[in-house]
Amino acid sequence: MAGEPAASVNVAPGAGLKIPRHIGVIMDGNGRWAKQRGKRRTEGHVEGVKALRGLVEHCITYGVPYLTVFSFSSENWSRPPDEVSFIFNLLRRFVASDLQRLIRNNVRVRIIGAREGLDHSLVKLIEDVEAKTEGNTGLTLVVAFNYGAKAEIVAAARHLAREVAAGRLDPDEIDEQRLGNALYTAGLPDPDVIIRTSGEQRLSNFLLWQAAYSEFVFVDEHWPDFNEASFVRVLETFTNRDRRFGGIGTAAL
Numbered sequence: 001m002a003g004e005p006a007a008s009v010n011v012a013p014g015a016g017l018k019i020p021r022h023i024g025v026i027m028d029g030n031g032r033w034a035k036q037r038g039k040r041r042t043e044g045h046v047e048g049v050k051a052l053r054g055l056v057e058h059c060i061t062y063g064v065p066y067l068t069v070f071s072f073s074s075e076n077w078s079r080p081p082d083e084v085s086f087i088f089n090l091l092r093r094f095v096a097s098d099l100q101r102l103i104r105n106n107v108r109v110r111i112i113g114a115r116e117g118l119d120h121s122l123v124k125l126i127e128d129v130e131a132k133t134e135g136n137t138g139l140t141l142v143v144a145f146n147y148g149a150k151a152e153i154v155a156a157a158r159h160l161a162r163e164v165a166a167g168r169l170d171p172d173e174i175d176e177q178r179l180g181n182a183l184y185t186a187g188l189p190d191p192d193v194i195i196r197t198s199g200e201q202r203l204s205n206f207l208l209w210q211a212a213y214s215e216f217v218f219v220d221e222h223w224p225d226f227n228e229a230s231f232v233r234v235l236e237t238f239t240n241r242d243r244r245f246g247g248i249g250t251a252a253l
C-alpha cells in the first residue's frame, strides 16, 4: 500500500537472536583453504587474518561483549619452522596495522598464553597493545596465542601451590572461583559458545576449564571463508539451543 514502510527495513542486526556474552573461536582450516586453491599454506593464514577482522566487526555490530580467538596453540610449535615464524610475523603485522582501528572501535585487547620462550620484542608488543587499549569499554578481544589449556591449568595449580607453601593460602580455600582466578582468563565470563571451523570436532586444548558449559558449534567452511552469513547462522543455532546447566530446562516447565 502506498506510504507504508517496507517490512524488512530498519530491523536491528541480530533482532530475534540470542546474543552470546562470550564467543570463543577455533579458527581452523587456513592451510586446507589455501591448498584447495593451489596456494601456499601461509597464504591461507593471511586470508585468515582478514576473516578475523570481519569477525571483530560482526561482534561489535551484533553487540557481543567478549570474543576469544585461538590463533596459535602451544602444540603448533610442531609445524615447520617457516610456517611458525610466518604466523608470528602475522601477529606482529596484525597488531601494527590494526591497533589504531581497534582503538577507534573502542576494542580492548588481551593476549593470553605463555609468554616464556617468546621473543622479548614480541612480549613488549603484546604488553604495548594491552596497555594502549586497556581503558576501552567496547568489545573485549582476547587473542589466545602460544596458548594451551592444560599448561594454563598447570600454571594455575603451581601458583596456588606456591601461595599455600608461603602460608598465604589454606588448601581448603581453593575452590572453583580461586582456581578460575589463577587462569589467564581471570575476570572474563566463560564462553557461551565455541565455534570451530573446517569440520573438525575437537577442542585441541582450547579453554578446557572455561568450556565446561559452552555450546559447541562446528561448521564445515574453512576459516578464511567464515563471513557475516556464517556468523548469523551460528547465532541462529545458539538461539535454538536449550542450555540446561544440569537443570531441567525451559522445555520441561
Ligand code: IPE
Binding pocket: 027, 028, 029, 030, 031, 032, 033, 071, 072, 073, 076, 087, 198
Ligand atoms: C588454523 O589453520 C590456523 C592455525 C592453527 C595457526 P590451520 O593452519 O590449522 O589449517 P589446516 O587445519 O591445516 O587446514
Ligand code: IPE
Binding pocket: 026, 027, 028, 029, 070, 071, 072, 073, 076, 200, 202, 204
Ligand atoms: C587448533 O588448530 C589451533 C588453532 C586454531 C590456532 P590445529 O589445526 O592446530 O588443531 P589440530 O592439530 O587439527 O587438532
Ligand code: MG
Binding pocket: 028, 029, 030
Ligand atoms: Mg588445523
